[in-house]
Amino acid sequence: MFGSDAYPPLATNLGEDGLVVAALTIDPLGAVTACRIVTSSDSTSLDAATCRIITEHKTVFSPAHDAEGKAVAGSYTLKTRWILPEPPPSPLNSMGQRLTLLLSNKAVIKRCELRDMPGNVAVEAMTMCAGFREYMAAMFGGNPETSPPGDIEVLALIDRTIGQAARLSGPMPAGITLIQDIGSEFVVQPDGTRTGCTPVSTLVVETMGEEDAKSVDPCVSAERFVAHQGAPIKVQDRMQMGYRLIGRPVGK
Numbered sequence: 356m357f358g359s360d361a362y363p364p365l366a367t368n369l370g371e372d373g374l375v376v377a378a379l380t381i382d383p384l385g386a387v388t389a390c391r392i393v394t395s396s397d398s399t400s401l402d403a404a405t406c407r408i409i410t411e412h413k414t415v416f417s418p419a420h421d422a423e424g425k426a427v428a429g430s431y432t433l434k435t436r437w438i439l440p441e442p443p444p445s446p447l448n449s450m451g452q453r454l455t456l457l458l459s460n461k462a463v464i465k466r467c468e469l470r471d472m473p474g475n476v477a478v479e480a481m482t483m484c485a486g487f488r489e490y491m492a493a494m495f496g497g498n499p500e501t502s503p504p505g506d507i508e509v510l511a512l513i514d515r516t517i518g519q520a521a522r523l524s525g526p527m528p529a530g531i532t533l534i535q536d537i538g539s540e541f542v543v544q545p546d547g548t549r550t551g552c553t554p555v556s557t558l559v560v561e562t563m564g565e566e567d568a569k570s571v572d573p574c575v576s577a578e579r580f581v582a583h584q585g586a587p588i589k590v591q592d593r594m595q596m597g598y599r600l601i602g603r604p605v606g607k
Contacts, residue, residue, distance in 0.1 A: 356408050356409070356412055356414075357405075357408060357435050357437070359440035361404065361408055362404075362437065362439070362440050363400035363401060363403075363404045365400045366398050366400040366401050366404075366437070366439075367439065367440070369398075369400075370439065371396070371397075371398035371400065371401060371437075371439075372396070372398075372401070372437050372438055372439045373396030373397060373398060373401060373436070373437060374394065374396055374434065374435070374436045374437075375392065375394065375395065375396045375401055375402055375405040375434075375435045375436075375437065376392070376393045376394035376432065376433070376434050376435075377390050377391065377392055377393060377405050377406055377409070377432075377433045377435070378390070378391045378392075378393050378430060378431075378432060378433075379409065379416075379430060379431045379432070379433055380428065380429075380430055381416045381418060381419065381428065381429045381430060381431055382418070382428050383418050383426040383427055383428055384415075384418060384426070385415045385416040385417060385418045385426075386413070386414075386415060386416075387409055387410050387414055387416070388428075390405070390406035390409055390410055390433075391406075392405070392406065393432070396437060398437075401437045405433070405435050405437075409433060416431060442578075442579075444547050444579045444580050444581045444582075445578055445579065445580050445581070446580075446581055447517055447543060447580055447581060447583060447588060447590070448515075448517065449514075449515060449516050449517045449520045449523060450471075450472075450514070450515045450523065451471070451472035451473075451512075451513065451514045451515075451522060451523025451524035451525075452469060452470065452471055452472065452511075452512075452513040452514075452524060453469075453470045453472055453510070453511075453512055453513075453524045453525070454467075454468070454469045454470075454480065454483055454484070454487070454509075454510070454511040454512075454513070455467075455468045455469075455470075455508070455509070455510055456468075456484045456487050456488065456491075456508070456509040456510075456511075457506055457507070457508050457509075457601075458488060458491055458506060458507045458508075458509065459506055459507075460505060460506065460507070462488055462491060462492035462507075464481075464484055464485075464488055465506065467480050467481055467484035468480060469483060469484075472523035472524050472525070473523060483511075487509055487511060487596070490596075491507060491509055491598065494534070505600050505601050506600070506601040507598050507599075507600060507601070508598060508599050508600075508601055509596065509597075509598045510527070510528070510531055510596070510597055510598070511594065511595070511596045512524040512525070512527060512593075512594070512595045512596075513593075513594045514591075514592070514593050514594075515590065515591070515592050516590070516591045516593075517588060517589075517590055518588060518589055522593070527595055527597055530599050531597035531598065531599050532597050532598055532599060533595060533596075533597040534596055534597055534598065535594065535595065535596040535597075536556045536593075536594075536595050536596075537554075537556065537573050537593070537594050537595075538554065538555045538556030538573060538591065538592060538593035538594070539552050539553065539554055539555060539573035539574050539591070539592050539593075540552070540553055540555040540589065540590070540591045540592075541553070541574070541589075541590055541592075542587045542588065542589055542590070543580045543583075543587060543588045543590055544587050545582060545583055545584060545585065545586075545587065546582050547579050547580040547581055547582045547583075548579065548580075549576065549578055549579070549580065549590075550587075552573075552574035552576075553574065554572075554573055554574065555591065555593075556593060573592065
């Protein structure tokens with residue numbers, strides 16, 4: 356009941372795991388009638404899933420009995436240790452994403468679009484846009500004296516290229532101020548392991564101090580890939596982010 360298929364997606368995305376201890380109330384027929392969290396895993400998703408699963412599955416217990424052997428209501432302490440499922444191996448396919456975000460000068464999202472290149476509009480975009488919004492808000496601030504006078508268009512190009520393939524997201528357009536360029540190059544062995552990773556592009560982050568910038572390592576990853584036959588395969592990852600101001604008053 357508590358296998359990897361039951362792992363709450365939100366907890367998976369947040370990397371949450373831990374032990375949940377729940378107190379169950381069992382009626383004289385052995386059915387679970389109540390579930391109360393006694394020890395939390397510090398994950399709302401995992402705590403809620405524990406009680407939901409044990410009640411939705413119509414679990415039947417052997418009921419408690421009194422001194423005369425009659426079935427009575429009782430209790431049971433359920434301990435569930437949630438362990439993050441190992442992610443499936445990544446495919447060895449070139450991929451590209453092009454995210455366009457339009458913010459007001461107060462960092463309010465006015466438009467958010469994510470395209471899985473070469474042209475399909477992706478459904479899940481707001482989570483990514485919210486992250487970029489926080490970055491730009493920190494960069495420009497919310498003070499009218501420091502915020503830009505017009506809207507901000509943010510463009511992020513995210514690519515994985517296999518071998519000598521071209522980047523699917525395309526080039527960064529003219530007129531964009533580049534503020535981040537993070538990349539790495541590594542080799543995928545036939546058994547799917549990732550080896551020999553080295554940074555291959557320049558990191559440019561205007562809002563980071565020198566020490567913070569050094570801590571960003573594009574080679575830190577436990578990602579695995581599908582196994583393949585033949586020689587090792589070279590892979591490149593790259594993420595570029597830039598912005599341009601829209602509606603700047605003349606002479607400003």
